[in-house]
Amino acid sequence: MGDVVRHYGEPFADSSAVPTLCLAKMTRQHVTVALSGDAADETFAGYTRYQTARLAHLHDALPAGLRAAYRGATHTIARVAAPHVAGFFEHFPDGEAVRYPYIMCQFTPEQKSALYLPAMRDAMTGATTERFHRVLSENPRGSALGRLIDLDWETYLVDDINVKVDIASMAHGLEVRCPFLDTDVVEFAARLPSRLLMRQRGKYLLRRALADLIPKPILARRKRGFGLPLRRWMKQDLRAMTRDVLLDRTAQNRELFDPRAVERLLGDVGSGYTTPDRVWTLLILELWFREYVDGPLPQRVAEGARTQ
Secondary structure (H helix, E strand, O other): OHHHHHHHOOOOOOOOHHHHHHHHHHHHOOOOEEEOOOOHHHHOOOOHHHHHHHHHHHHHHOOHHHHHHHHHHHHHHHHHHOHHHHHHHHOHHHOHHHHOHHHHOOOOHHHHHHHEOHHHHHOOOOHHHHHHHHHHHOOOOOOHHHHHHHHHHHHHHHHHHHHHHHHHHHOOOOEEEOHHHOHHHHHHHHOOOHHHHOOOOOOHHHHHHOOOOOOHHHHHOOOOOOOOOHHHHHHHHOHHHHHHHHHOHHHHOOOOEOHHHHHHHHHOOOOOOOHHHHHHHHHHHHHHHHHHHHOHHHHHHHHHHHHO
């Protein structure tokens, strides 16, 4: 965890940075250059969230008189089957820029408001929604899925995935090449109709193209993220450390988050679907503060200034 904070130099809370650092270290023991499959999900519509988003796109295509009934039915199902994204269904009428963060971001606006102390709450700007709206409104793609893919290209891919892999690989002297970022591949995929990108599952055309090269069990298996066992860590392995860091006086003196809300979040870590990720986000932020704001870095800068 300390390596993540030090290598990334910013509060980078994508937990998959940890296994990515480990994988880069192991890979470098054998080769100096490696290939990555990054950007395949964005280019060929592989994320399961695109399937969820299609429900909203269907809502948008319905006659106005049918939309309310459709929203009610999908929201009722979501409360039972996927309560962690119920907010996405509640915001169907508000457009893609408002609803998409509810399945993309660790914290919803309502969760942020409940977590923040008044000064932080007053500083909320809606910058994420504004950025999403700008990117979507400027996009010329004809399909809703295509515009969503391009949104991920301009936000999630460049701000998260590429940063994660670049820093993790270079931390161990490994060079990573990403064939799915090739201009010809991306431009080809951008010209494809949505039905060739996604059917019942994502990356439809890619699966068809590789059917004779990849074993069928791999082609057919469900999508799996590159994640950590955060729920177990937060309940067991890292429980004491996490509570000590997030609830001690150092963290509280920053006057960013309501300690009672943090306490509730820690208490819910065993139940809420996204709660472990939100706790991890707060933990990385606090450790970043201690490393780069409170800790060694300011001291090194000051000592360097005195020697000049």
